Amino acid sequence: MAHYLEFDHVSKIYRGGNKAVDDISFSVDQGEFICLIGTSGSGxxxxxxMINRMINPTHGTITLDGHSLADTDPVKLRRQIGYVIQNIGLMPHMTIRDNITIVPKLLKWPEDKREQKAKELLKLVELPxxxxxxxxxxxxxxxxQRIGVIRALAAGQDIILMDEPFGALDPITREALQDLVxxxxxxxxxxxxxxxxxxxxALNLSSRIAIMDHGKIIQFDTPAEILRHPANDFVKNLIGHDRLLEAKPDVETVGQIMLTTxxxxxxxxxLExxxxxxxxxxxxxxxVVDEDQHLKGLVDLENIDHHYRDATAVSDxxxxxxxxxxxTDLVRxxxxRILKRGWKYVPVVDDQQHLVGIVTRTALVDVVYDAVWGEIAD
Incomplete structure (x- = not known):
């Protein structure tokens, strides 16, 4: 199967021979969440x-959906790719509506379609x-920043680039936006x-992580593999030594500790x-699940009690x-998330949004207890 995005021996060399990117090769499949991480100046x-041709490679080829980027018009390419940056880049003199629909307008979408898309996306991020x-x-x-995220989705682009989008936000807002994305x-x-x-x-968001240093990719793997088998001391230092998986390597994913009933x-x-x-x-x-076990929502006793007189079905x-x-999310x-936010439990889904289980606070406390107790016993 052809890969969706592919870097083949790509380098970027500036004047004086400075190699910002040094002969990297990697591929990305459609629907993956890839994090590029490294220290400042790592490339x-x-x-x-280079993916949206804001920078062109000195050597090597990059292909997107089977087409070489070198043969693609940069302006057309950028309209096909969503882009979110740290300082958001919203146009201050334009309304939120116009900011969201800036690319659909360039693509000559009719006004009613643009309006419908703007309302739909705003609802998606729970803004009035x-x-x-x-x-x-x-x-x-x-x-x-929520507007910045949905603007990148407005034209239906299949690939979104995000350059440290939450770096300037406070920790609580940042965490909420990570969950949203x-x-x-x-x-x-x-x-x-x-x-x-x-x-x-990177560990929280990605399906795979590319760890970079001095323009090279040092390790490119899943968060679980990187935590269990860091490639070298640089990767170990980047990870840090206080991760839960170092204390309890046999419990890795939510699927291993969830209740399946x-x-x-x-x-x-x-309601009866x-x-x-x-x-x-x-x-x-x-x-609440549909006939195919897709997770649709929840109903609790308090909610039923509040609406019992004016509602009949659970869907109401x-x-x-x-x-x-x-x-597949990491237990750590x-x-x-659960302990910090005080949730009693959280539903667990597979990649198709089927409900497959729940994780309770009790199960997580047991994992933490075992990890800490194991360390003390050792």
Whole structure:
């Protein structure tokens, strides 16, 4: 199978022989989330900018979807690629609507289609529709960055480049946006190339990580493999020694510790049925799935109690904006999220959004306890 994006012996050499990128080769499949990470000057941003031809390689070839970038008009290419940068790059004199639809307008989309897309994307990031008439200065930093993210999705581009997009944000906003990007990427199947200098961010977001140093790729692998088998001391130092997996290497992914029998209900069922099921299974929350076991939302006792008089079916009152993790996500990231945010449990899905289990606080506390206790015993 042909790879979606391919670098073949690519170098970028500046005047004086300075090699920003030094003979790198790697490939990316469609729908992957790739993080480029390294210290300042490692070549990660140069590598990313060669994908949309903001920088052209000195040697080697880059192909995207089977076409050589050297043979592609740079302007047309950039309209096919979403781009999100740290300082967002929203046009201050343009409304949020015009900022979101800037590329669709260049592609000559009709006005009603542009408007529909802007509303749809705003809803996706849980911002009110009246934000469309506001200007960037009227939004917070985190809200502006959400607009930056959805603007990159507006023209339906299959590949999105992100250059340290959350570096200037406070930790809480940053974490919320990381979750948002990961969920959007999983839901929409986009290919994302993400530059960061933050190892936690790379481990949390990516399907594979390319670790760079002095223009070369030192290691290119999954987060789990990099944590378990760092290529050299440089990679070890970049990872740091306080990671959970070093203490407990046999527990890696959420799939290994999840409970595989969550209590579920379909949206068409009555509230009476929901209450009866809760009583039988001694739970206060039910996960809502369709007939194919796709996760659709949840319904809890408090919600039922609040709406019991004016609703009949689960679909009338279920909460659709819920937090979930993938079964391949690393336990160390899930522990941090659940314990820090006080969640009782979190649903677990596969790559097709099928519900496959739940992870409880209790299960995570057991993992932490075993890791710490194991260290003390050793």
């Amino acid at each position: 990660k941003t140069t590598t990313m900018r 529709e009246d934000f469309l008439d506001r200007y960037p200065s009227q939004l917070s930093g985190g809200q502006q 990961k969920q959007l990427q999983t839901k929409m199947g986009k290919t994302i190339i993400f530059v960061t200098h933050d190892m936690d961010e 969550p209590v579920t209900i379909t949206p068409d069922k009555s 049925t929901a209450i009866k099921l809760m009583r039988e299974r001694r739970v206060d929350t039910l996960l 009152i279920m909460l659709t904006k819920i937090n979930y993790v993938n079964q 990231d899930t522990i941090e």
